[in-house]
Structure formats: structure tokens, C-alpha cells
Amino acid sequence: MRLGLFGGSFDPVHLGHLLVAHVAIEELGLDRLFFIPAAQSPFKPANQPAPAAIRLQLLRLALAGKTNCEIDDQEIRRGGVSYTIETVRDYAKCFPEAEMFYLIGADNAAKLNEWREAGELARLTQFVVTPRPGEAPVNFPAPFRGRTLKGFPLAVSSSEIRARVQAGLVIEPLVPPAVAEAIRAAKLYL
Numbered sequence: 001m002r003l004g005l006f007g008g009s010f011d012p013v014h015l016g017h018l019l020v021a022h023v024a025i026e027e028l029g030l031d032r033l034f035f036i037p038a039a040q041s042p043f044k045p046a047n048q049p050a051p052a053a054i055r056l057q058l059l060r061l062a063l064a065g066k067t068n069c070e071i072d073d074q075e076i077r078r079g080g081v082s083y084t085i086e087t088v089r090d091y092a093k094c095f096p097e098a099e100m101f102y103l104i105g106a107d108n109a110a111k112l113n114e115w116r117e118a119g120e121l122a123r124l125t126q127f128v129v130t131p132r133p134g135e136a137p138v139n140f141p142a143p144f145r146g147r148t149l150k151g152f153p154l155a156v157s158s159s160e161i162r163a164r165v166q167a168g169l170v171i172e173p174l175v176p177p178a179v180a181e182a183i184r185a186a187k188l189y190l
């Protein structure tokens with residue numbers, strides 16, 4: 001079994017994330033792909049994300065009908081700062097026979113050796129990078145192993161979406177319609 005793990009703040013989920021998922025399933029031949037929203041990213045300590053329940057609701061809307069994508073809320077349930085090593089250990093325990101691929105955008109790859117328990121993390125999972133516009137080609141820092149997907153680099157980020165909502169600009173081209181509608185209804189990011 002080939003498992004994809006895709007962690008992030010998803011504040012909010014956007015078309016860039018969905019494209020990463022699509023490309024990973026296609027290029028890696030994944031059997032299952034888990035979106036794993038963080039309670040709090042260790043790399044964004046100053047950013048208080050939108051409430052977890054809302055970020056989860058947006059993910060459910062974005063992934064409705066996508067049978068090969070699932071949502072795992074274990075980091076939200078654990079609370080506090082979310083460390084990938086804890087999540088990857090849990091998958092290694094639950095799926096001892098599976099091959100694991102942890103998906104990241106190119107902006108995250110250079111900093112991998114700052115992640116908690118980097119050595120153990122690199123032993124347990126390989127990493128898969130999706131290109132992101134404006135990011136240099138990736139060299140994995142030792143001891144990490146992984147590959148870069150061909151993908152279709154898409155210049156969309158959650159911070160851009162939050163900024164556009166605050167500026168009163170439309171976000172429809174950047175997120176699925178149901179996500180845009182829910183952001184408006186919840187008066188998020190104003």
C-alpha cells in the first residue's frame with residue numbers, strides 16, 4: 001500500500017493544495033492520501049490560524065466526492081504545536097507494511113532538517129516535493145530522501161487568499177466554489 005500524507009495549516013485549503021494531491025496520486029500511484037491539518041504549525045508561531053473546526057469544514061467541502069482523499073484530524077485532536085514526527089510515527093504503527101510519502105511544497109524542502117527529530121523522521125518516511133512558482137529546484141538536506149514531482153506549479157497560497165478577503169477582492173478563482181461560499185458565510189479573514 002502506498003500512502004500519501006499531506007500536512008499543513010490549510011487556512012484555508014486552496015487549489016494549490018488540491019493540485020498537489022492530484023499530482024501526487026497520479027505520479028506516485030498512491031492508494032490513499034490523507035490531508036492532515038495542523039493544530040498549530042511550529043513554523044508559524046506568530047500566526048493564530050482560523051479555528052480548527054472551520055478549517056476542517058473547508059477541507060470537507062474541498063474534498064467532497066474525492067474518494068481517494070481523506071481527512072485525518074489527529075493533530076487537531078492532540079492540540080498544541082503539531083510535530084510531523086508524532087503523526088508519521090502513528091502511521092508507521094497503524095500501517096507497518098505501507099510505503100509512506102510525505103508531501104510538501106518546494107518552500108518547505110530546504111528547511112527539513114529543522115523539523116523535530118529530523119533523523120527519525122527521515123528514516124520513517126520519504127518526502128515528495130511539488131514545485132511551487134518562485135522556489136528554486138530542491139536539494140534534500142541529508143539525511144532526507146525523496147523526489148520532486150513534475151506537477152503544474154500553481155502560484156496560490158493561503159496567505160494570498162486571506163489578504164484578498166481582507167482587501168475585499170474575490171477569491172473564487174483560487175478555491176473551490178463551496179469553500180469560497182463557506183468563507184464568506186463564516187465571515188472568515190475579514
Ligand code: ATP
Nearest residue numbers: 007008009010016104105130132154156157158159
Ligand atoms: P501560507 O500562505 O499561510 O503560508 P500555504 O499556502 O503555504 O499557507 P499550507 O497549508 O501552509 O499552505 O501548506 C501545506 C503544504 O502545502 C506545505 O507543504 C506547502 O508548501 C504546500 N503548498 C501550499 N500551496 C502550494 C502550492 N501552490 N504548490 C505547491 N505546494 C503548496
